[in-house]
Amino acid sequence: MKLYGVTGWKNAGKTTLMERLVTEITGRGLRVSTVKHAHHDTDVDQPGRDSFRHRQAGASQVMLASPRRWALMTELRDAPEPALEDLLPRLDPVDLVLVEGYKRAPHPKIEAWRAINGKLPLATKNDTIRAIAADGPVETGLPVLDLDDVVAVADFILSEVGA
Structure with a gap:
């Protein structure tokens, strides 16, 4: 699988850019999945x-299935957070x-x-x-793209x- 990241400071527009990129790229006929890393609980x-109650009772994993989607939640129970490369095969x-x-993982990114x-x-x-996808000029040796030009x-x- 091809992998590309979106990173940046808090309130820089990462999630909005991700959302717009998914819409744009899937609109071109490509299949896209996303991974979102959260630094907080x-x-x-x-x-x-019911699924919350199962986890609270001590289940290691809880799978929730419905006619529209399914989700698998895994409780780490004080185990270390898995690295991105360990999650991708799932x-x-x-x-x-x-x-x-x-932001510290080795895959290529746009900021x-x-x-x-x-x-x-x-x-x-x-x-x-x-x-860098920016809302104005940036002093850098890297390409600078307009943050609002999702295409x-x-x-x-x-x-x-x-691709």
């Missing part, structure tokens, strides 16, 4: 739901996996950057970042992965 389940094969976060954040681009200290960003990523 997160829960996709709801207290009181995905079904697709044309492209877009990864939000995992979402907004001047209003007042921070230097991550690209200044991260050589896995191949381009250009998608073209760049697909060119990078050879």
